Amino acid sequence: MTKNKVRIQNAVTYGMVILFWVVIQVMDKTGHLTSLFKGLLVPLCMYAILAVSLNLTVGILGELSLGHAGFMCLGAFSGAFLTNCLETAVPSVGVRFFMALILGALVAGVFGLLIGIPVLRLKGDYLAIVTLAFGEIIKNLINVLYVGRDANGFHFSMKDTTSLGLDEETGVVLIKGAQGITGTPRAATFTIGILLLLLTLFIVLNLIHSRTGRAIMSIRDNRIAAESIGINITKYKLMAFSISAALAGMAGVLYAHSLSTLKASSDNFGYNKSILILVFVVLGGLGNMRGSIIAAMLLTALPELLRGLNDYRMLIYAIVLIVMTIFNSSPKAIELRSVVMSKLRGGAKKEVA
């Protein structure tokens, strides 16, 4: 019975995303979309992917990570780098984008693993602080990284373009420090974003409802008991952390291909971004993937649609966060919700049907 329930829940989540895609397509075809909203569509998907992937670390593994923007940054830069590198070798933008997605996820995943090994020994606040620092370190390192290519191969520098010592004729600077990567083809479309979101959901939801997912959640619920029945804590912690990082990397590649200029600025990949993603996760409910998507989409779309209230955005954020936290975890609120839900149940079923 639980199994069927899980299946229905998952189907609703997938269905919601597909429905969203259909609605947007119809609105687009009938000309109801403003150009402002069109510009928001790819970021919407990106934030939804980021929120779902962070929820794997925070909600399922139960560890507070504030370095998610760092992994996204890694994915974005490695992906954009690959796309620009292979410009002549692989003419098709679509193929390059696809390769970039794989590379971005791989690089972020590997870094997630490397960073996870020392970091996951910490717990709670300490883990949050250290992941926050790692996110900043990644961003700042990329900010001073110069990479060029000429006939002799790749050149790296942490100083400036001239110190790359590129060949005059064949040299091309690929990553220009604080100026980032320019000229990435804007291949990311809403449809690709939705497909990636569905892929993320597929990976995360299937992972949670499998042997591995149970092991991860058992660590969250009681580490000592999990150990006593032979669960390899380190292995599953690292697995959840690096899968989460890899998916963030993928979202980064999507992001990189929606901009013509990619910079590792604080606006793009700073800790504020990490906290923003965490806000989506908390608002949507820990461990609740569907909630993460809804929260990410609403909170991304609303500030843009309500530009008039821009000055009060952070204020409203804070209030909404507090209210939602109470709504999600206060015993009284939970009681109230269950009463309301049981009353609505009859009506809700009809709606679904």
Added chain:
Amino acid sequence: MAADSKSVKMTDNPVKSGEAAGQTAGAGKAGAVPTLEVKNLSISFGGLKAVDGFNVVIEKGQLYGLIGPNGAGKTTVFNLLTGVYKPDTGMILLDGKNITGKKTIEINQEGIARTFQNIRLFKELSVLDNVKVGLHNHHKYSTLEGILRLPSFYKVEKEMNERAMELLSVFDLDKECDYKASNLPYGKQRKLEIARALATDPKLLLLDEPAAGMNPNETAELMETIRFVREKFSMTILLIEHDMKLVAGICEKLTVLNFGQVLTQGVTSEVLNDRRVITAYLGE
């Protein structure tokens, strides 16, 4: 009242049958390797000798009790046996194999499973999933197979569900399999913890105060369950308990710890009548 007299009755019988079983087991398998053999186990925290020269031999199929006043070092012995602490000296042999100094997860894979004094369930997981986590190392498929939902996923999950339901029905928990573990009543949570430990298919089951916080009815029921588990799975069990009715009712042999040292050990009825044991519990 009725339950009380019932449990008293139960106390009488098993002691005798237990004694008999203990003796025959001892005589019959004189040369056999004991399931657990602990030699001279010690650990100190700072200057305190928490466990000092602990020895015990538990034959296969025995139901062995470890008792002693508060702070005697009983739980520390469990933590040493399961690798939570590394002993300063001594040796732990499981089925004749030296497992001293191994990690907790390795010791579990060697065949020791335990429950906890303060219940440690996976609270947010369902009752069924709690047991399925216990089956983790016996029914395997890779993470990738799980994500891609390959046929092996469905096959192994089906096996796991069947095995888990089998275990749950032993403990009369099969109807609650969809409940969140934290929503079970206290007595059932204790049972679920035992079911989860059994799911790892151990050779030796360690129960840390299984009757703590239970009322006489629940304790009586628990005694039945422990006895049943031992019969059904032909399990060797070592348990810590303060409830003397339970100890006298089901344990064949006892070891009494006091201030980290073995005060006495032997057949239950003799140990419980030992002057020194009574003194240790009640004072001079």
